[in-house]
Amino acid sequence: MEQRIKSCLDKGDPRAAFDLLVRLYQDKVYRLSLAILGDPGRAEDSAQEAFLRIWKGLGGFRAQSTLSTWIYSVARNTALTALQSTSLHRTHSLEEPSIRIAAEDYRQECAAPARAGFDVSALVNQLPARYAQVIRLYYMEERSYDEVARLLDIPMGTVKTLLHRARNELATALARSTVKGG
Amino acid sequence: MPCTDFENLLIDYRELAPVDRCRADVHLQACAECRNWFEALAEVDAALTARFEGLHAPATLAAALQRKVAQSGPLRVSAVPDILDFAGGLGVICATTVLACFYIPSSLLSAPILVACSSILLAAAVSAAAWSLRGNEN
Structure with missing residues (x-):
């Protein structure tokens, strides 16, 4: 083509x-x-x-x-x-608890049982911009590190590192909110 | 948080070799905190896959583009052919100038030749400007 x-x-x-x-x-x-x-x-x-x-x-x-x-x-x-051009460009560090707070808030808002109706987009939006970009693209591009690296024009090693941290953050946030939420 | 020694294993679980997967499984059976975290990770993966996989551009995108492109009028195509690329053009001009200095007798360096040389230099300048503009378009 x-x-x-x-x-x-x-x-x-x-x-x-x-x-x-x-x-x-x-x-x-x-x-x-x-x-x-x-x-x-x-x-x-x-x-x-x-x-x-x-x-x-x-x-x-x-x-x-x-x-x-x-x-x-x-x-x-x-x-x-x-x-x-918007204020959406955030510069969080990994230590910032915003994503955990977001997960806990979400859990508190939902009277549903733990882990039901979990809104992953809301959690991803709380991640630092680079992590959020990589993790969205990774799942959109059928989990291809190579394609994510090509589209974002960053080394594949960087993609793997960012993805590793982002998934860790998301899982930790969800696991903690589940423990708190019962 | 998972146990430090098993964090990497659990995150890369899908891609693990059988021996490492076996190690991870044994640890998961023994450690409730890692098990809880690993279940959360699986849930995150499933939710991300459901949310983002197989996503296509909305149908309105192509239609809106057709309208906007039609409104923008005909495309301005650069009139400068590739052969007049700045680097190539400049190289030809420099080579010609050097050869001219060696082979043209000083008695022949009259006004018409000076005019011709000036024209060549002017063409080089125009070519460079066009090349620069084309570079900005890209």
């Missing part, structure tokens, strides 16, 4: 290339935006903005990088800019 897109570009038909490109990459771009922003509405806006930037840059696209690398880079930068 990427060859077909390049072929359309070579033939001077950017609109056809763009249509193919949207069809091929819309899920990836949306998922990357959602992983970074954590909110479906904002992720859709960000994905739209990224594709518009891609459309405007398509005429000048040069094969210095692969098409997918360029597209992911535009999508990532667009989402990160959107993230920075």
Whole structure:
């Protein structure tokens, strides 16, 4: 498909290339935006903005990088800019108890038995931004470390470390809230 | 929190070799705190899988893009072909200038030749500017 897109570009038909490109990459771009922003509405806006930037840059696209690398880079930068423009960009440390408090609050709000109706999105949103991005993307991309590393443009070792800590935090928060909640 | 010695084993449980998985299982049977934590981890994994796996872009995304692209008008395609890439172009110009200095007799360095050289340098500058603009678009 990427060859077909390049072929359309070579033939001077950017609109056809763009249509193919949207069809091929819309899920990836949306998922990357959602992983970074954590909110479906904002992720859709960000994905739209990224594709518009891609459309405007398509005429000048040069094969210095692969098409997918360029597209992911535009999508990532667009989402990160959107993230920075809001107060959602948090800089928690692992020692901060916010995620545990969130899990306990959630448990207290729910009169349901322990672990029933557990809202994992709310807990993930309480994680430091980098952990939340990696953990969302890992599950969206069918647990592929390689794909997460490629999309976020970070080393695979970093993906594994962030994921390890994030899962540990989430499990610890849930286990503690269960003990407290009875 | 799980016991420190078993934290890594339990987190990577799905990917463990049989011998390590056996070690983890023996520990889980003996340690209630690790068992509780491991159950919580399994629950987190299941919830994350259910929440995020197989997620697709909303159908409205492509439709909204079609509208916006149509509104934005025709795409401005750069008129500068790849062959006029800055580095390549500059290399050709430098080589030509050096050769010209060696092979053109000083008696022939008249006004038309100076005009031609200036034109080449101007073309190089335009090429560099175009290259820079194309780089910014990307």
